[in-house]
Amino acid sequence: MTNLTGNRRDSDGVRRQVVDIIASRTLYHESYLLPDSHFEAELGIDSVILESILASVREKFSLVAPLPSGLTTIDDLVRAVEHAADRDLASDAATPAVSAPPVPSAPSPSERDAALLETVVTTTMRHTQYQRGQLAPGADFESELGIDSVVLASIVADAARELGLPPSLAATVTASTLHELVEALRPHYEDTRYENTPYEDTHDDGTRPVDQAPAGHRTSPAGAVPGEPGAEDMSTAWDGRSMKDFVEERDGDLFAKTRGFGRYLRRRKAERLYWYGMPLHSRSSNRAVIFDELEGREREFLMFASNNYLGLANHPKVIEAICDATQRYGATHTGSRFIGGTNMLHKELERRLAAFKQRPACIVYPGGYAANIGAISALVKSYDTVVVDKLNHMSIVDGARLSGGTRRIYQHNDMADLERILKRSDEGPGGKLIVADGVFSMHGDICDLPEIVRLAKEHGARVMIDDAHSTGVLGRRGSGTAEHFGLKGEVDLELGTMSKTLAGMGGFVVGEEEVVEYLRFYSNSYVFAANIPAGVAAGLIASIDVIESEPGRITKLWRNIRLLHSQLTDAGFDLENTASAILPLVIGDERKALEMGRAVRARGLYCQTVVFPGVPLGDARLRVSVTSEHTPEDLETAAGIFVEAGREVGLLPSAR
Known part of the structure; x- marks a missing residue:
């Protein structure tokens, strides 16, 4: 050291x-x-x-x-x-050679104010990329600083956490300037006790014993579950950590972090808050039978956690095509696309995808994650720049990291910020690639593609759009974001996954033939990975057939989206700027979101509870996916369940 x-x-x-x-x-x-x-x-x-x-x-x-x-x-x-x-x-x-640790004295009011202001300013800088001198105390968050309610909630939650206050304040504190935010936090901050002695002992997972926790933050030992030692305060205590707290745990034993997280996970499950990975015992349609491992029994749920947007996963023609091709070609080819892993179905699938997306050529990867990692890292090198939206999918983030190129992040859908970054990148030695989700998977809103294309042309950049949640949803034919905006042929590369609307597995990229052929030879996740099975390829071709022959599925999907959207917004839920089949119920506080998810499941509806790392801390939410298979009765029942659950956990006012 x-x-x-x-x-x-x-x-x-x-x-x-x-x-x-x-x-x-x-x-x-x-x-x-x-x-x-x-x-x-x-x-x-x-x-x-x-x-x-x-x-x-x-x-x-x-x-x-x-x-x-x-x-x-x-x-x-x-x-x-x-x-x-x-x-x-x-x-x-x-410090004397031998002495007992001193007991810290309470800071003076002026020291408290200075610490409060400094925490608020540094937290704001971290979330907005502003420099200290740009953050005037009286500047309006929205009109002058461009800080929206989502970012502000994250600022408040992080500031509260650093000040030792409950992060749940993000749901209650309102302010339009830094000065107002400081004033709103001051009463809570002044109630904080400072007479606690330094912590001399911790549990082996890094948590403090109950009798040494700061006042107002008493917790039972991490991972305590009913029936185990240390569980006596389980009913009232709350372990305020999130999955982020285990990211950087260090120990000589590589697996030490897993034991700490294991105790944390067992507690979350015992509280019925973590319900991830429960197995289905049926098809995933508008309803699904799921085995509740906590109760040890099967339960039927209204299913709002599926990306089967057009119901193709259950279409008889798709299932028949998979079965027939598997009978003919076997389970898989056990080889990469280059070496023994290709048959005519794979070539036909690429031809059909290119035609569906109205582009010259297509390359199919083993997965959507592999498509982003492979395409970005193949095209962007150390002397190039990749510019990404702050809320892009993790596969884009990892592809940009793997490329070794200069990575720049613009604020979500902020075209002024994108323009500023492109201007600063114009003098770089290499090329520029802008990558954005078409539909953002945890927010449901759509990228500002017309401005992205305009700025790309102005600054000599190329554009790649990830249509994972756009294919089959956006555009009259369902071909995605470019069709939705009338910009077919204006986007250099369109990427998609085949595990959502298309009801299979794999990912793909469409574009100019020379670019696609380059990707075939330089995308490591394509060259050095096994190809998708022939049966899967046959099912994907059948899915494209159904989309093109049954356009009414898209019409029904959008009718369902509009109906549930209006019911939820009328009830008072915050759905942000969603314009897709993804309806986010924005909650903010992680505990409240987990409790909301539990209350919804108890009433027989299953949707995704999204916390860190799916979204930043302070931005927790439920993610509701609408499909064409939902009936009007399903949507009416779902809206009622969300309202009842929201009232139970205090997100909505009680019925009068």
Whole structure:
């Protein structure tokens, strides 16, 4: 480990070691890691990777003093390391050789105000990419700073957490400026007790014993479940951690983190809050039979967690095609597309997908995730730039990281921010690729494709749109985002998955023939992976046949979407800006979202409860998927269930 204390500290040496850590965590060449490089906007380093970098830096330099929040550039981090080391050195010099740890005194009111304001400002910087000097206390969040309600909820939740306040304040605190936000948090902050002694003991999973927890945050030991030791306070205590708390746990035993998370997971399951991975015992249609592993029995649910948007997974022609092809060609070819894994069905599928999307050529990957990773990493190299929407799917994020190119993130659907980033990238040595979801999978809104295309042409960038949740949903023929906006042929690459509307497995990219052929030879996730089975390919071809021959399925889907959307908004739920088959019930607080999911399931409806890492902390929600198979009665019943559950957990006012 490197120690910075003493007079021999080399500032250039600190910078070199910090850059080495960042390079090792991001795969960037050191020449791209400039002192003023913005972690998120220019380097594409999200909060998870940044936490990993900070943990490595603390370990590398043996830092005792914590690093401040709100670090946005490499220079910021280097200065913070030097400052933290100076504080450690001063602390060491002032501490007697043998003494009991002092009891901290309560901060004065002025110190509290300063700490409150600093936390609010640094949290806002972290969520918005603004610099400190741009955040005037009286600037309006929406009209002057472009901070919408979703981002503000994240700011409040993070600020509350850092101040030791309940993150649930995000659902109750309202403010239109930084000054108003500070004033709204002050009463809660002033109630916080400061007379607690330093924590001298922790559990082996990093949680504090109950009798040492801060006032107002008493918890039972992590993972306590009914019938196990330490479960006596289970009915009233709340373990406020999320899955994010286990990302950077460190121990000499690689599996130590799994034991801590295991206890946490058992508790969530015992509280009936985590209900992920329960097996279906039937087809997934408008209703589905699911085996409730907590109760040990089968239960029938109204199914609103399926991406089977047009009901093709249950269509007799699709099922028949799969069975016939499997009988003829066998279960699989056990080979890659290049070596023994291709038959005429695969070539026909690519031809049909290209025709359906009205593009010259198509390449089929083993999965949608593989398509994003393979296409982006094949096209973007270390001297190129990939520009992505902040809310893109993780497969796009990972593809951008794997490429080794310069990664820049623009604020969600913020075309002014995209334009600013493109202007700053114009002088770069390589090419530029803009990648965005057509429909954003956890929000349901649609990318601003006309502006993306316009800005791409203006700045010489290429565009790839991920139509995972657009295929079969958007456009008169259901071919996706480009058709929806009347921009067929204007988007360079259209990507899609075949595990949703198309009712199979795999992913695909359509575009110009030369580009597609290049991808065949340079996409590692295509060249070095087994091809999809022939039976699956046959079912996908049949699905395209049904979409083209039964356009009424799309009409019915949109009738269902509009009906349930109106029922939920009329009831008072926040559905953000959804314009697709995905209806998000935005809740914000993770605990409240989990309790809402539990209340919905208890009433016989199954939808997705989405928490970190599916969405950022403070942005938890239920994700409701509408299909053409839902009946008007299903939708009416579902709306009633959501209203009853919302009232039960306090999201909606009680019925008068």
